Amino acid sequence: MPSFVDDTIVAISTPPGIGGLAVVRISGPLALETINQYFSSTQKLKPRYATFGKLKHPALSEGEFDDCVVTYFKGPHSVTGEDLVEISIHGGAYLQQKLLEVLLRAPGVRAASAGEFTLRSFLSGRIDLSRAEAVADLIHAKDAAAHKNARNQLLGNLKNLVGSISEKLIHSLTVIEAELDFSDQEIDFTPSSALLGPLFEIRETTSALLETYFYGRRLEEGIRVPLVGAPNSGKSSLFNLLVGEERAIVTSHAGTTRDTIEKTIVVAGHSVILVDTAGLRETENEAELSGVDRSLDEIESADLVLLVHAPDTETNLDHDLTTTPYISVFNKLDLVSRAPDGMDISLSCTTGEGLDLLRSTLYEQVINMVNKGVGGVVLNSERHRDVFIRFKGQVSACIDSVQSEYGPEYIASDLRAALDILGEITGKTTPDDILNQIFSGFCVGK
Ligand SMILES: Nc1nc2c(ncn2[C@@H]2O[C@H](COP(=O)(O)OP(=O)(O)OP(=O)(O)O)[C@@H](O)[C@H]2O)c(=O)[nH]1
Ligand SMILES: [Mg+2]
Numbered sequence: 001m002p003s004f005v006d007d008t009i010v011a012i013s014t015p016p017g018i019g020g021l022a023v024v025r026i027s028g029p030l031a032l033e034t035i036n037q038y039f040s041s042t043q044k045l046k047p048r049y050a051t052f053g054k055l056k057h058p059a060l061s062e063g064e065f066d067d068c069v070v071t072y073f074k075g076p077h078s079v080t081g082e083d084l085v086e087i088s089i090h091g092g093a094y095l096q097q098k099l100l101e102v103l104l105r106a107p108g109v110r111a112a113s114a115g116e117f118t119l120r121s122f123l124s125g126r127i128d129l130s131r132a133e134a135v136a137d138l139i140h141a142k143d144a145a146a147h148k149n150a151r152n153q154l155l156g157n158l159k160n161l162v163g164s165i166s167e168k169l170i171h172s173l174t175v176i177e178a179e180l181d182f183s184d185q186e187i188d189f190t191p192s193s194a195l196l197g198p199l200f201e202i203r204e205t206t207s208a209l210l211e212t213y214f215y216g217r218r219l220e221e222g223i224r225v226p227l228v229g230a231p232n233s234g235k236s237s238l239f240n241l242l243v244g245e246e247r248a249i250v251t252s253h254a255g256t257t258r259d260t261i262e263k264t265i266v267v268a269g270h271s272v273i274l275v276d277t278a279g280l281r282e283t284e285n286e287a288e289l290s291g292v293d294r295s296l297d298e299i300e301s302a303d304l305v306l307l308v309h310a311p312d313t314e315t316n317l318d319h320d321l322t323t324t325p326y327i328s329v330f331n332k333l334d335l336v337s338r339a340p341d342g343m344d345i346s347l348s349c350t351t352g353e354g355l356d357l358l359r360s361t362l363y364e365q366v367i368n369m370v371n372k373g374v375g376g377v378v379l380n381s382e383r384h385r386d387v388f389i390r391f392k393g394q395v396s397a398c399i400d401s402v403q404s405e406y407g408p409e410y411i412a413s414d415l416r417a418a419l420d421i422l423g424e425i426t427g428k429t430t431p432d433d434i435l436n437q438i439f440s441g442f443c444v445g446k
Helices: 031-038 093-105 114-124 130-142 142-154 157-181 192-213 213-221 235-243 287-298 355-369 382-403 408-426 430-439
Strands: 008-010 021-027 049-057 063-072 084-090 109-111 223-229 261-267 270-277 305-309 328-329
Touching: 008 031, 008 093, 008 114, 021 031, 021 093, 021 114, 031 063, 031 084, 031 093, 049 223, 049 355, 063 093, 084 093, 093 109, 114 130, 114 430, 130 142, 130 157, 130 408, 130 430, 142 157, 142 213, 142 270, 157 192, 157 261, 157 408, 192 213, 192 382, 223 235, 223 355, 235 261, 235 270, 235 305, 235 355, 270 355, 328 355, 382 408
Parallel strands: 008 109, 223 270, 223 305, 305 328
Antiparallel strands: 008 021, 021 084, 049 063, 063 084, 261 270
């Protein structure tokens, strides 16, 4: 990633492939000059106006190349903070590639690297780092819940929360520094209780925030729900009914499913990854044994297990399910007059009876996992979690220093260290290598 930002960059900003329209973006001091070489219209480009015209230049084609709409944003009033031009053309692969190739030959223009438009937005102070990261989350959001969380972060919820915590720390720091300035005079020192109150509050908020991470990861990765049970209990049949297609093979032979099969469905706006697994039993067959190992691994990483029983099979689940939430499902209800006791749900894949109850129970379980967050913030990024863990440790160190009645210089330096850690969220104090890592995770053109 280049560290200088005064050159002009260009990239196709729409997803690769052929679509109705494609958008090519140019950002930097030469953006306007560059587009003017290729664009002809009855009107001059005006900031914040979309202008219809033609792309016409011998380097592009003999005659007219394409109709286009060019929108010009004059820096600093653009998303990158620089002069920015967006060219909408027809989305053909040749059109996009040819235009990009020709624009890249223009003097002083180079290809944008991954995430460079957003990086410029961050470097020009248009958005803080937490909001830049939210752009990536928004693009990758697979369901309504992940979208809402990314949108909240883009609106600045995390930035505002960090801002309000910082303000409290800065206030304490100002009080301490005033003491340092007057330390040669006979003035009363701030009582430690005045410093401790806000510090305890900050530590509590941080703990609550860290607790949202479990849910935040589910937002990112989906909620993992394997169907586990004895061979032939009807796991694959149930899996197919829940995903709405004949995805897994169903036969009357016990031991049909070997490999795990996953399919994502959306429940209450959340991605739920259903996993069909091999039936659990002791077996000499090597392939089946590997399947059984995988089933056990699935239980380990599950958020919720559907434990499937049937009247004509026996479930010898030699596995501790005390820490993983599960729903015990009795299948093949059509074969018996009444379900045994102790089952959460009884159903029949053959008749469909009881399926709606399973669906609504899944819905409830998903809703139960929802964490409303702290100030509308749900932590979903490992980077943020790591920063807040270190921050909490540093706040505890501040509390210790105050309680141990260390000198004001010592407390002030502890408070400054806490502020520095917090600044990594918004990008105030984020080291360059981390910035590079964050922005290189974007796609080119974003
Ligand atoms: N009568 C009846 N048969 C069912 C029901 N559900 C599944 N079956 C039958 O039970 C047999 C096993 O079904 P599968 O879905 O393959 O069972 P499984 O648990 O995936 O089995 P493995 O992959 O071998 O572990 C098939 O013949 C299904 O048609 C049901 O509700 N009632
Ligand atoms: Mg199966």
